[in-house]
Each structure stands twice: as structure tokens, then as C-alpha cells.
Amino acid sequence: MITLLIADDHPLYRDALRGALSLSLPALTLKEAGDLNTTVDILNNEDIDLLLLDLHMPGSNDLFGLLHIRKLFPELPVAVVSGTEDTALISKIISVGALGFIPKTASAQDIANAVEAILDGDVWLPDNLSEGVDDVNEAFSELADRVASLTPSQYKVLCYMRDGLLNKQIGFNLDIAEATVKAHVTAIFKKLGINNRTQAVLIASQLELEPPVQ
Amino acid sequence: MITLLIADDHPLYRDALRGALSLSLPALTLKEAGDLNTTVDILNNEDIDLLLLDLHMPGSNDLFGLLHIRKLFPELPVAVVSGTEDTALISKIISVGALGFIPKTASAQDIANAVEAILDGDVWLPDNLSEGVDDVNEAFSELADRVASLTPSQYKVLCYMRDGLLNKQIGFNLDIAEATVKAHVTAIFKKLGINNRTQAVLIASQLELEPPVQ
DNA sequence: GGTCGCATAAGACTATAGTCGTAATACGTT
């Protein structure tokens, strides 16, 4: 018995995915989540065999959300579903350990094929993109690992840093003293092997999807 | 009489381009340059109708090089030649005002077609990429304009900032006092409409090609 | 040949970033 979790903030697209899968793979049990927190909750409490993850979920912060999941559940197979067709981003997604990338434009049959392939342990990519993607970058996944080793607080601080906030503003947002923010910042530097904010921001921005290009 | 300048640091690829073009378009006069400085020199002293620019030239700094050329010669038609097939980067290249993108894998016939189309005033893109690319981002080209308005010194300082250097180190590299670097930094902030280094670094890193993903 | 605008340069000063030492709490291990 195989259970699959669909994590996507768009109810309509969840329906579409469910329809596509139940038609071709009726033996699957399907669960759903609409944001990252409930996704993590369900993964903690239930036995899930495959996660279909949309990067653009509330609380997900794009690639960071995937890193978060990969860190919490290293053994869980994850396939990313996204509207983007940016090959650079897809390369990053695969480097970080996702077992597949399903574009939102994929047909029902493609989606079913992808899920079957990934459940078999293969990596699945859309045909038209597979050449540009297979070059996994060693330095990048090394960096992703380091970022994944950050504690939740450090992680939040890094996100705010990437948005250009001052330590004082970050402290206000997280309701902690500026001194504490600074301590987190120093810890982040040590974990990432760097020594100033600029380098941290660069790493954070390269790990994540650029600001929306729509 | 139409004159075309090939700017590419690889002599072999310059030869290949020249061969492809002289075969299909024998009426063209061809000039060559191997780095950004000689490119600018030639553009200043001669009448060029179209520039074929490789992004990865010495002194070019990827997209910054294109911005530089676009700023110095706004009326000059430019086609970018590059080995990348990253659609996000190609979108940026077009947003910044290039009239075409020619992948290094293009055939001689494709290259000739592209040059003809661009000389006619059209925008040319390789067939297999044209869907993912046409979404020009307004905010992005606005930002690119602002970066293009930086003076040469400010520009260099921004590049060093993006590399994570301290003001002191930047001053050493440019052989000016740290105080002067700070003055440049403040001027950059004003032109870009921001107020700290983190935001400047983010803008710089988004304008440029990410670190090599090969 | 002024003079206006602008890039460059730099010192003095204030604000912010980053380091260090320390303490309290949470959590798994024995």
C-alpha cells in the first residue's frame, strides 16, 4: 500500500493532480497539504512514500522549503512540482536531492509516468529539458548541505538577511534582541564558512529562486 | 555596406563565426575583438552596424559587459553569443536590450539567419527556447538601467562588493582610500534607490550570471 | 575664459555589523 502526499497551495491544482493520479494509478492513497507547516505535520504523523512538493507554497521560501524537507526527512523521496521551466533552477532542485521535477504544464499521463518512475527509485525529468539539467554541481550541493544544517532560528535570520533587513529589524520581526540576532549571524557565518553578511546574502540568493520573473 | 564586429575571446570560435557568415552573407565586412576594451575601442573609432558579443570575455563580467556596451552605445544593435542555454539568463539578456541570442551550438545557417533578422530590426531567438524567454520583466530592465547609469568607478566598486570584499580590500584593489570607496558606495545606493550593501549585492548578483554551474 | 555639472577623492563623525564571554533552557543519553 503506497501513500502519496500532495503539497500545493492551490486547491484547484491539487484536484487536478489527484485526478491525474487516481485515473492511472488507482492503488495509491492520496493525502493533501496546503502549506509547509501542515506538510511537515503530516510527514511527522503518517507514513508517506512520496511527496509531491510545490515550491511556491506559503512559508516555503522556494528552494529553502525543499532544503527544509530534505533536512527533516532525508529518506523521503520528493518530487518537485512547479510552474517554472528555468533550467538553472531545475538543476538546483535536482542537486539538492529531489528525485524528479514535474512542470505544471505536464499532461496527466506524464505525471503518472513520473510518479511511477520515482516510486521505482529513478530520477524523472521532462523530456524537453533533460539535457540542460543533468550537470549536478558539486559545490552547490555542498553549500546546500551547509545551509540545511542551520537551526530554525538561524535559518529565519538568514532569510531576513537575504531580504536586506538590518539586524535591528530582524530582531523586531523575530521578537528577540539585536544582540541575539548578531549571535545567530555569527553562527551562520561559521556554519557556511564565511565571514561577512555580503557572502551570506549571496549564498542565500543563489540557493533560492530569484525574485518573481513573471 | 554593412560592418559587423565579432567580440569573442576564443580565436577559434571567431574563425567559425566568420566562416559561417562569409559563406551566407558575403557582402558583410567583418571586424574582430578579443576582449571588452578593444571592443569598445573599435566601436568608438569605426562605424559598426551590428555587434556579436560573447558574454564570457575578459573584463566583461558577464551581463555587466552587455550593460556597459548598451550604456555606451544605446543605438548599436547587439546580438549575444553564448554557450549557456539558461532561459532565465536569456530573458535577462533580452530585457537589457539585446536584439538576439545565438547559442554556441547554433548551425552556420541559424547564425546567418539570426544576423539577417537582427539587421532587419527583428529580435531573434533559437526556436527551441523562444517560449520560455519572451516574458520581459519590467522591474528588471528598470534595475538594469539604473546599474548602467553607474560611473566606471562605481561600477567596479559594485563588482567588488558583489564578491564579498570589505571596503578596505576594495580600496586596496583599486588603489584608493577606504574613505573614497565609502563615498562610491553611498553614491551607488542613491542611484539604485537602496540604503545598504546587502541590497546592492542582491541586485548585482541578480543582474549577473550566477557562479559557473558547469 | 568663466562656470556649471559631475566624477573622484578623502577626513570626521555616527550607525551598524560582528566577536567574545556568559548564562539559561531544551533534549537525548546513560
Add this chain to the structure above:
DNA sequence: AACGTATTACGACTATAGTCTTATGCGACC
């Protein structure tokens, strides 16, 4: 229960970033 370890927290201190002011050189323009 006792222990080690990691995380969170924060104040005091130093280094760096960023602002303000002033000065000089240089090309455009009347």
C-alpha cells in the same frame, strides 16, 4: 536523576559600514 551537548539569548566591546562635508580635476557649454 545526572550528564553532556546544542540552541537560544544577551551585554560589552571592537571593527566595519555608511553619512556629511569639503575639495580638486575635467569636460560641456554659453
